[in-house]
Amino acid sequence: MPDIFHDVFGHVPLLANPVFADYMQAYGVGGQRAAGLGAIEKLARLYWYTVEFGLIRTGGDLRIYGAGIVSSFGESVFALDDPSPNRLGFDLKRLMRTQYRIDDYQQTYFVIDSFEDLLRQTQEIDFGPLYAELEGQGTIEIETILPGDTVITRGTQAYARSKLVGA
Numbered sequence: 007m008p009d010i011f012h013d014v015f016g017h018v019p020l021l022a023n024p025v026f027a028d029y030m031q032a033y034g035v036g037g038q039r040a041a042g043l044g045a046i047e048k049l050a051r052l053y054w055y056t057v058e059f060g061l062i063r064t065g066g067d068l069r070i071y072g073a074g075i076v077s078s079f080g081e082s083v084f085a086l087d088d089p090s091p092n093r094l095g096f097d098l099k100r101l102m103r104t105q106y107r108i109d110d111y112q113q114t115y116f117v118i119d120s121f122e123d124l125l126r127q128t129q130e131i132d133f134g135p136l137y138a139e140l141e142g143q144g145t146i147e148i149e150t151i152l153p154g155d156t157v158i159t160r161g162t163q164a165y166a167r168s169k170l171v172g173a
C-alpha cells in the first residue's frame with residue numbers, strides 16, 4: 007500500500023514500539039526461510055492479520071494496532087464494534103492457513119493479548135519446519151471458526167452476506 011497517510015499514521019507509531027520492532031525483525035527471519043513453495047503466501051497472511059489488520063486486547067478492551075484498519079475510519083468502527091466479523095485469539099499456525107480479503111472489510115480478525123505474546127509466538131517457532139508442516143494442511147476459509155479456536159466474538163457475517171450478489 008504505497009500511501010503516505012497510511013505509512014505515517016498507520017505504521018510509523020507502531021515501529022516506535024520496541025517490542026513491535028522486535029516482532030518485525032522476527033518476521034524478517036521467517037521471511038529469510040520462506041523460499042519454498044507456498045511459504046510467501048503464509049508469511050503474507052501473517053503480515054496481513056497482524057501488521058495491517060491486527061487487534062489487541064488490553065484490560066478487556068479491544069483496540070486496533072493494524073495500520074490497514076487505522077487508515078480507514080469505516081473499518082476502524084467495523085473492526086471494533088460491528089457484530090459481523092469473527093474475532094479470534096491469535097494463533098500463528100492457524101492464522102497462516104487462513105485466507106483474507108484485500109477488497110473489503112475483513113470477515114475475521116485475530117486478537118493478540120500483547121505485543122510480547124505476539125513476539126514470543128513468532129520467535130519460538132522455527133519457520134522452516136513450520137512451512138513444511140502447514141503445507142500439508144490446506145487453507146481455511148475466511149469466515150470459518152474451528153473447534154480449537156479461541157472465540158472472542160462469533161460474527162454474524164451479516165456484512166459479508168449483504169455483499170453477495172442477489173442477497
Ligand SMILES: [Fe+2]
Nearest residue numbers: 007058073074
Ligand atoms: Fe501497510
